[in-house]
Amino acid sequence: MKVNDNIFDAIVIGSGISGGWAAKELTERGLKTLVLERGRDVKHVKDYPTTNKYPFEFEHRLEVPLKLREENPIVSKCYAFNEDAEHFFVKDKEHPYKQEKPFDWIRGYQVGGKSLLWARQTQRWSDFDFEGPLRDGFAVDWPIRYSDLAPWYDHVEKFVGIAGNRDGISSLPDGIFQPAFPLNAVEDHFKEALQHHYTDRYVISARCAHLSKPEPIHMEQGRVKCQHRTLCQRGCPFGGYFSSNAVTLPWAEKTGNLTLRPFSVVSSILYDEETQKAKGVRIVDTNTKESFEYYAKVIFVNASTINTNLILLNSTSDRFPNGLGNDSGVLGQYVAFHNYSTRVYADYDGDLNAYKTDGRNPAGGGYIPRFRNLYKQETDFLRGYATGFSASRSTYQDTSSTGAALRDSLLNPKLGHWWVGAQMMGETIPKKEHGVFLDQTEKDAWGVPLVNISVGYDENDDKMSKDFIAQFSEMYEKAGFHNIHSSRDDQPPGLDIHEMGGVRMGRDPKTSMLNEWNQLHACKNVFVTDGASMTSTSTQNPSLTYMALTARAVDFAILALKKGDI
Amino acid sequence: MNRREAIASMAILAGGMWLMKSCSSDTKSASIILENYKMTKDLEDVLSQITKTILPLEGHEPDEIKNLHLFVMKMLDDCHRKEEQLIFTEGLVELEKGEWNKRAKPFTIASQQERTEMIALLNDMEDNKIKKCYEIIKRRTIQGYNNSAYLMKEKGTYELVPGRYNGYTNV
Numbered sequence: 001m002k003v004n005d006n007i008f009d010a011i012v013i014g015s016g017i018s019g020g021w022a023a024k025e026l027t028e029r030g031l032k033t034l035v036l037e038r039g040r041d042v043k044h045v046k047d048y049p050t051t052n053k054y055p056f057e058f059e060h061r062l063e064v065p066l067k068l069r070e071e072n073p074i075v076s077k078c079y080a081f082n083e084d085a086e087h088f089f090v091k092d093k094e095h096p097y098k099q100e101k102p103f104d105w106i107r108g109y110q111v112g113g114k115s116l117l118w119a120r121q122t123q124r125w126s127d128f129d130f131e132g133p134l135r136d137g138f139a140v141d142w143p144i145r146y147s148d149l150a151p152w153y154d155h156v157e158k159f160v161g162i163a164g165n166r167d168g169i170s171s172l173p174d175g176i177f178q179p180a181f182p183l184n185a186v187e188d189h190f191k192e193a194l195q196h197h198y199t200d201r202y203v204i205s206a207r208c209a210h211l212s213k214p215e216p217i218h219m220e221q222g223r224v225k226c227q228h229r230t231l232c233q234r235g236c237p238f239g240g241y242f243s244s245n246a247v248t249l250p251w252a253e254k255t256g257n258l259t260l261r262p263f264s265v266v267s268s269i270l271y272d273e274e275t276q277k278a279k280g281v282r283i284v285d286t287n288t289k290e291s292f293e294y295y296a297k298v299i300f301v302n303a304s305t306i307n308t309n310l311i312l313l314n315s316t317s318d319r320f321p322n323g324l325g326n327d328s329g330v331l332g333q334y335v336a337f338h339n340y341s342t343r344v345y346a347d348y349d350g351d352l353n354a355y356k357t358d359g360r361n362p363a364g365g366g367y368i369p370r371f372r373n374l375y376k377q378e379t380d381f382l383r384g385y386a387t388g389f390s391a392s393r394s395t396y397q398d399t400s401s402t403g404a405a406l407r408d409s410l411l412n413p414k415l416g417h418w419w420v421g422a423q424m425m426g427e428t429i430p431k432k433e434h435g436v437f438l439d440q441t442e443k444d445a446w447g448v449p450l451v452n453i454s455v456g457y458d459e460n461d462d463k464m465s466k467d468f469i470a471q472f473s474e475m476y477e478k479a480g481f482h483n484i485h486s487s488r489d490d491q492p493p494g495l496d497i498h499e500m501g502g503v504r505m506g507r508d509p510k511t512s513m514l515n516e517w518n519q520l521h522a523c524k525n526v527f528v529t530d531g532a533s534m535t536s537t538s539t540q541n542p543s544l545t546y547m548a549l550t551a552r553a554v555d556f557a558i559l560a561l562k563k564g565d566i
Numbered sequence: 567m568n569r570r571e572a573i574a575s576m577a578i579l580a581g582g583m584w585l586m587k588s589c590s591s592d593t594k595s596a597s598i599i600l601e602n603y604k605m606t607k608d609l610e611d612v613l614s615q616i617t618k619t620i621l622p623l624e625g626h627e628p629d630e631i632k633n634l635h636l637f638v639m640k641m642l643d644d645c646h647r648k649e650e651q652l653i654f655t656e657g658l659v660e661l662e663k664g665e666w667n668k669r670a671k672p673f674t675i676a677s678q679q680e681r682t683e684m685i686a687l688l689n690d691m692e693d694n695k696i697k698k699c700y701e702i703i704k705r706r707t708i709q710g711y712n713n714s715a716y717l718m719k720e721k722g723t724y725e726l727v728p729g730r731y732n733g734y735t736n737v
Contacts, residue, residue: 054718054726056630061713065644067602184733228728359731399708402620402685410621410711411721415737 008034008259010557011281011296013266013311016113018530018546019302020244020252021156025554026300027257034294035249036264036283038303039109042088042116044245048235050084058083077495078106080117085233088116098439100454104494105306111262112245113304114497117233120209120241121541122162123367123386124153124173128374129538132427136382139334139430140506142535143516146173152548160242160547161218163226163363164207172204172369172540178212180205181363185355186348186391186418191366193479200374201475203389206367209242209544221247230360241362263287265446269299269324269526271317277525277566278324284446298525298557298566301503302550305335305531309436309502310451312513312528325520328510331503333435335455336537338496339385339426342465342488344472346481348391348418356393356415365390368422370539372467381463385426386539387472393418420481424468427539428493429460430501455493498542500534518553525566527553598636600643603651612662612673613638616700617707619681630714637710638703650702657699661688666696 009031012022019035026033041047055061062083069076072092081089090107097105108114127146133139150173157176166174183191183205191203210226211218218224223239223246232241239246252258264283270293272279280295301308309332315324323331365388372384395413399406434456438449469486476484493499506512509521518533520526529550531542538545560566594607605613614635623632630637642654664671670684688700711717718724 052726054715054724055713056715056718060641060644061709063641063645066647067644181731182733187733228731229726231726354737355734356737357731357733358735359725359728361731361733397708397712399704400689402689402704403622403682406708407621407624410708410717413723 006280006292006294008032008294008296010034010298010300011036011294012300012302013281014113014302014304014307014530015111015244015249015260016108016302016304016530017115017118017244017543018550019113019300020115020248021547021550022300022302022529022554023252023258024248025551026558027252027255029554029558030255030257031298031558032257032259033252034259034261034296035252036266036281036294037111037113037260037262038265038286039111039113039262041111041260041262042235042245043111044235044239044243044250045237047245048237049087051231051234051237053084074104074494075106077104077491078497079495080233082233084231085117088233088235095444096442096450098442098450098452100452101456102492103453103455104492105453105499106494106497107304111249111260112243115243115543116235116245118243118497118543119364119541120232120362121364121367121388122157122160122164122207122209122544123369123540124175125149125538125540125545126171126173128171128370129536129540132383132538133536136377138382139536140504140508140511143505143507143512148516149545149548149552152552153544155551156544156547158215159217160209160247160544161211161214161223162207162544163205163210163212165205167202167204169202169204169369171371171374175207177207178215180207181210181212181361183366184357184361184391185352186393186420187366187389189348189352190389190391190420190475190479194368194475197475197478198371200371201368203366203368206363206365206388208363210240210362221251223247226362228360228362230362232362264292265448266303266311267291267446267448268315269301269311270295271315271319271324271523273317273319276319276523278523284448286446289446297561299527300550300554300557301526301528301532302530305499305502306436306451306453308528308530308532309335310438310448312503313436313438314448320522325513325522325526327522328512330432330511331513332437333432333502334430334504335435335453335499335501336428336430337455337493337500338498338537338539339424339428339457339461339464339493340496341457341461341491342424342426342468342486344422344469344476344484344486346420346476346485347483348420348481350480352418364388365392370427372464372471379463379467381460381467382429383427383460383464384539385424385464385468387425387468388423389420391418391420420476422472424465425496425539425541426461426464426468427537429458430504430536431458435502455499457493498531498537500531500537500542503528503532504535505533506535517556518549519556524560525557527557529553596639598639600639603639603643603646605639605642605655609655609658609662610635610639612658613703615673615681616661616685616703619678619685620704620707621711622682628716631711631716634707634710638706641706641709642702646702650698653695654699654702657695657697661696661699666691
């Protein structure tokens with residue numbers, strides 16, 4: 001190692017959706033930045049080996065072989081874990097963790113992280129979310145409001161490219177949008193039925209990070225219009241959807257200020273007792289098992305919610321015996337998620353049978369913003385749910401026969417009926433007893449203690465699920481749907497892949513880890529801007545908010561560096 | 567009936583010779599490499615005849631369709647539990663013996679017409695080992711057919727790059 005080649009202006013831990021943004025913003029502003037990624041490198045297009053394959057080009061026609069499923073029962077539950085994308089998911093067997101309570105932890109250990117795999121839904125949060133804990137008396141008050149984040153949502157949306165309509169709904173602020181992917185006939189029918197029967201329930205085109213009409217900035221990124229393949233989890237050769245791999249990391253690289261180091265597990269952040277700041281990080285090279293130290297003036301922790309908690313918990317010093325910045329004792333606590341357990345389905349039969357769909361909708365269909373307990377408390381549970389709503393009409397084959405009759409029916413599929421499905425996305429309440437902690441006995445292959453997860457549902461979630469079923473059954477009935485039925489999985493939390501908290505933001509250092517700039521109250525040059533920083537979970541998909549928080553925190557950090565504050 | 571099928575039939579006619587053969591060490595193994603499941607070439611041939619009877623060829627199909635039984639074997643090898651594999655083998659041997667119905671006979675010596683009738687009988691059969699085996703064959707045969715290049719590309723049932731979405735297409 002050359003002298004000083006381990007010194008940077010900034011270090012970013014993690015290269016997923018928020019780490020990629022930290023890298024982009026820091027390098028663009030001239031900071032020599034080291035991005036540490038525990039997994040392998042994945043270069044845009046070049047490292048998407050399955051992206052252009054037809055189903056018949058997969059040995060098992062996309063089915064995951066039994067051995068792989070049996071060895072990895074948790075990740076096998078994830079909807080996107082199929083033969084075409086299994087190489088982008090962490091295998092349970094390779095990276096064990098402890099579950100004091102069952103938790104399906106879905107991970108992507110590679111450059112780009114889960115930004116390759118995400119569901120690409122990008123709804124802004126609103127003050128109904130940021131004011132939630134204060135109004136309803138849980139967690140702690142968010143130290144920011146929507147107006148603090150609004151310009152940063154703008155900033156991020158312009159660069160990412162979001163398809164959506166300006167719907168003018170108070171609980172779901174409008175943003176800077178490209179044309180939305182329109183609803184289909186039956187989704188529109190439901191939208192109109194809700195408008196007719198309710199004053200507060202809207203079906204909108206789900207807003208998503210797909211390019212429907214690329215602007216010059218997106219062409220400069222080397223991306224083109226989304227081609228409606230909906231094979232996103234394989235990585236997109238068109239750059240049709242946003243990922244760190246396709247967008248922020250190549251952008252950061254172009255500045256000449258980026259150093260990307262894959263195969264680097266961060267074991268801890270190093271605290272300098274003299275300067276009372278973090279001086280760098282210690283990593284283990286996963287290939288050689290050698291330890292290295294890297295130093296920088298500012299550190300962004302974007303390792304994904306649970307791993308960010310793990311790194312801080314494992315960063316102990318005389319000053320911080322219980323984890324970096326953990327004066328309050330709340331590090332690792334108040335972890336929550338989205339309740340995705342409940343769905344309501346129905347069939348449609350009516351005039352719209354004159355229509356079917358053609359092609360594929362990358363937005364996935366409609367989105368219904370939260371309507372429960374919005375302006376005031378109106379149920380026996382706190383908060384509410386947003387809903388993914390979609391209608392579809394596909395063809396089916398009669399496979400009951402054999403011989404020539406069977407062949408004929410396979411070659412001539414029949415058009416089925418329309419059906420609709422609603423997926424609940426419920427806010428859950430962060431609690432002290434729900435969180436993560438270091439296992440006292442077991443360590444991973446790199447000498448880092450295993451993380452133990454203890455997060456679960458509560459009575460509030462149960463009541464909310466029941467309400468969701470009741471409300472959607474009623475709404476479906478009013479829309480004239482029939483054969484209404486619901487399902488409620490007893491799946492543990494985790495498959496929503498929206499775990500948040502543990503390093504929460506707050507106004508008071510006694511009850512929170514981060515201030516309004518995502519800066520550790522007690523160690524000013526460390527910023528946490530991934531899901532770990534979230535004070536509450538809202539009902540909206542959180543990635544867009546992580547990106548906005550990251551860009552905002554980098555801006556603050558750079559000013560603070562210039563002023564000599566950190 | 568081709569030469570190999572004829573030989574196999576003779577073996578069966580020769581009083582259970584064929585079954586003995588499938589247990590002996592010099593038995594010819596399947597024509598593709600299987601890692602988790604053992605299958606003899608004889609049983610493979612039976613399987614091939616069954617898949618072609620469940621889903622008869624029109625004559626002009628490419629090899630991937632003519633060899634759909636290889637896909638069934640591949641899936642059996644990699645995607646089925648040990649217990650299912652055992653039931654499959656036992657079911658297939660029983661099926662081939664042709665003693666499961668008074669209208670059944672060994673598949674390998676039956677005429678195409680008789681095979682077609684037997685498949686129809688299997689299709690309506692009550693649940694047992696033979697039926698379980700049959701159902702795996704049928705399900706995997708249909709899966710292989712639906713997910714073939716022949717259907718997806720030649721017959722155009724799948725678009726890799728649609729480039730569009732229309733939620734109001736007239737039926």
